Amino acid sequence: MSLGSEQLAEIFASAGATGFVHAREIGVVDGPEVSLSPDEPVVLASVFKVPFAVAYSREVSAGRLEETGRATVTSRYRVGGLGTAGCADDVDMSWRDLAKFMMTMSDNAATDVIFHRIGQLAVDAVLDDLNLKQTRIIGCGEDMDVQMAADLGVDLGTTAPDMEAMLGAASPEQIWSLGILDPARTASSTPRDIVTLLEAIWTDTAGTPEACERVRSMMAQQIWWHRMTSGFDGDVLVAGKTGTLPAIRNEVGVVTYPDGRQYAVAVFTKAATLADSQPAIDASIGKAARLAVDLLREA
Numbered sequence: 001m002s003l004g005s006e007q008l009a010e011i012f013a014s015a016g017a018t019g020f021v022h023a024r025e026i027g028v029v030d031g032p033e034v035s036l037s038p039d040e041p042v043v044l045a046s047v048f049k050v051p052f053a054v055a056y057s058r059e060v061s062a063g064r065l066e067e068t069g070r071a072t073v074t075s076r077y078r079v080g081g082l083g084t085a086g087c088a089d090d091v092d093m094s095w096r097d098l099a100k101f102m103m104t105m106s107d108n109a110a111t112d113v114i115f116h117r118i119g120q121l122a123v124d125a126v127l128d129d130l131n132l133k134q135t136r137i138i139g140c141g142e143d144m145d146v147q148m149a150a151d152l153g154v155d156l157g158t159t160a161p162d163m164e165a166m167l168g169a170a171s172p173e174q175i176w177s178l179g180i181l182d183p184a185r186t187a188s189s190t191p192r193d194i195v196t197l198l199e200a201i202w203t204d205t206a207g208t209p210e211a212c213e214r215v216r217s218m219m220a221q222q223i224w225w226h227r228m229t230s231g232f233d234g235d236v237l238v239a240g241k242t243g244t245l246p247a248i249r250n251e252v253g254v255v256t257y258p259d260g261r262q263y264a265v266a267v268f269t270k271a272a273t274l275a276d277s278q279p280a281i282d283a284s285i286g287k288a289a290r291l292a293v294d295l296l297r298e299a
Contacts, residue, residue: 003033008288014280017281020269025262025296026262035191044243045243046242046244047252049102050198057212061211068095075090077108077142079108085109093110099114134193137187151177152178176247181245181247194266195252202216222241228286230282240252240254252266253265267289
């Protein structure tokens with residue numbers, strides 16, 4: 001049985017969720033690990049933006065993309081939500097600001113514009129180079145919306161998908177059967193693979209040092225503090241990325257203590273209900289991450 005697995009399972013059960021966790025200290029070869037079902041396939045949701053960010057940053061460092069160049073977020077990407085995705089008018093931004101919005105507030109429009117610029121092959125190269133064999137990413141958020149519309153029998157015509165409207169009109173049975181909630185039919189990975197990705201970013205092996213630092217900096221500016229960050233004291237830095245879909249609440253990141261020790265942690269959850277607000281599960285992610293890091297520091 002993995003270190004901490006029983007305690008982790010209790011945290012999630014008390015919150016009304018099933019959890020999947022993997023954590024290890026960065027830079028410690030053959031060190032202890034804390035896990036709960038670390039090799040089970042999980043739905044990434046917006047966690048897929050981490051390999052997107054690596055692919056984007058590699059393109060910039062290689063000189064194939066000028067980060068101060070401009071891009072326009074048009075009505076094609078206006079799907080609602082935070083950032084440019086929810087703006088009423090077209091938005092003109094630099095590539096680096098779009099990347100920042102993608103990682104700090106999980107701007108879906110910014111993400112899709114970046115993906116359509118760098119392409120699937122750039123993302124695949126990240127997964128291949130880091131030997132992330134259990135990680136599967138096909139397309140971007142727009143593709144997920146189209147898939148959901150097809151699952152629900154919604155004819156999009158020429159309009160941008162409205163995820164909230166589609167979900168609001170769907171029955172619970174329809175939502176539970178959506179492909180975006182099935183690791184076999186959507187962007188997916190395992191907690192272990194994602195920790196490997198995080199460690200590669202933090203050890204400058206996911207790309208050049210410059211490329212990796214660019215990703216680390218964006219993740220350190222994430223605005224969401226109600227999940228992983230909620231488990232740690234104020235002098236501990238959490239650089240992370242959340243992911244959210246119906247019944248899915250995730251966060252992955254690197255926790256840095258004042259003594260310089262760093263821990264890569266991946267926490268994925270699936271709720272027992274489709275309630276929009278699940279604060280107990282949000283908090284359980286912070287509790288699980290804190291327990292994992294405490295166990296690693298004690299070990």
